[in-house]
Amino acid sequence: MAAALVNVPAKARRGAVIEIKTLMSHVMEPGYRHTAAGEVVPRDIITSFTCRFNGAEIFRADLYPAIAANPFLSFFTTASESGKFEFEWIGDNGFVATASAAITVE
Amino acid sequence: MTPRALLAVALLGAALPALAGEIATADRRSGYDFMSPETKAMQDDDTANPAMLSVLDGETLWTTKAGAANKSCNDCHGAVDVSMKGVAARYPAFNAASAAPVDLGQRVNLCRGQHQEAEAFAPESRELLALTALIARQSRGMPITAGGDPRLTPFLARGRELFVQRQGQLNLACANCHDDNWDKHLAGSSITQGQPTGYPIYRLEWQGMGSLQRRLRGCMTGVRAQAFDFDAPDMIALELYLMSRARGMTIDAPAVRP
Incomplete structure (x- = not known):
């Protein structure tokens, strides 16, 4: 069950710098650990995170095995116009999760 | 000795036994108070607190029909923010059917068995942690109110006994x-008072959720003792004692802990 928490201000003044915070539920198994029987636990991580605003990409991050479970990413952008943020997480084993949030710019 | 000095000695004598070894009410501190500003900020912001992911899962489970009875929690209890308000603060509570205290996770599983006719969730399973996180x-x-029921007295005494019992290598x-x-401090970490105000917690060391029972088992392994089994009567008695020891302190569940 993929659950995401996204925090985008609902309203902002035009030109204001806003912070966007995202938290994604994921085990982020690095692939370096072994079970008690000595078998390698296969890697299972999120490899890519993308944020688009009204279709245009505004932020992207590549994720690697050293990143903790349930990755928390926060970044800043400038509120230019009203619209919709779309978030996408892509990972191993066909993992895909999306979320979206709308903002009104006055 | 002057009468005043005698009085002071008598008062001191009267006050000391009550405090022996125990933390005075005014000195009690939640694990939150020992944390770094960064970890506190993570807990305080619901969009940064990873335990809220578990609460989200719990909200889904609350309204999901389960078992032979095909009922969801919501079908009997209604909205969780109304029906479950303050419930976690009084657990572990006395269960008349088993004539023993049950903790919140056990209560959820009793409900599953009796009313949903569904299989119990395993201890520390994602589902059980999600529902207890949602309820907490x-x-x-x-404020924590656990342990007020007079029927719990013998179990509280047992819990206290376990708390002061030396164990392990x-x-x-x-x-x-x-x-x-x-x-x-123990190495770089604060020892803390062991006040269970925020369970189930998201523990950074675990990179996941865990119950008070999991935390207690970690401590027992740490002193190289045989950890109590999940849901063992002694485990519940110890949980009960810890919650009653924190009576009056504020619940901050679901908490983040280092």
Whole structure:
């Protein structure tokens, strides 16, 4: 069950710098650990995170095995116009999760 | 000795036994108070607190029909923010059917068995942690009231006994650290008082959720003792004692802990 928490201000003044915070539920198994029987636990991580605003990409991050479970990413952008943020997480084993949030710019 | 000095000695004598080894009410501190500003900020912001992911899962489970009875929690209890308000603050509570206290996770599983006719969730399973996190969330900001029921008296006494009982190869009782040395450090970490205000917690060391039972088992392994089994009567008695020891403190569940 993929659950995401996204925090985008609902309203902002035009030109204001806003912070966007995202938290994604994921085990982020690095692939370096072994079970008690000595078998390698296969890697299972999120490899890519993308944020688009009204279709245009505004932020992207590549994720690697050293990143903790349930990755928390926060970044800043400038509120230019009203619209919709779309978030996408892509990972191993066909993992895909999306979320979206709308903002009104006055 | 002047009468006044005699009185002072008598008062001191009267006050000391009550405090022996135990933390005075005014000195009690939640694990939150020992955390770094960064970890506090993570807990305080619901969009940064990873335990809220578990609460989200719990909200889905609350309204999901389950078992032979095909009922969801919501079908009997209604909205969780109304029906479960303050519930976590009074658990472990006395269960008349088994004539023993049950903790919140056991209560959820009793409900599953009796009313949903579904299989019990395994201890520390994602589902059980999600539902207990959701229920505990509804008591955030409320004072802990557990242990007030007079029928719990013998179980509280047993819990207290376990708390001061030395155990393991290191031969340490809970009280040796958490009553007597809570203001000190063990390596780089604060020892803390062991006040269970925020369970289930998201523990950074685990990179996941865990119950008070999991935390207690970690401590027992740490002193190289045989950890109690999940849901063992002694485990519940110890949980009950810890919650009653924190009576009046504020619930901050679901908490983040280092």
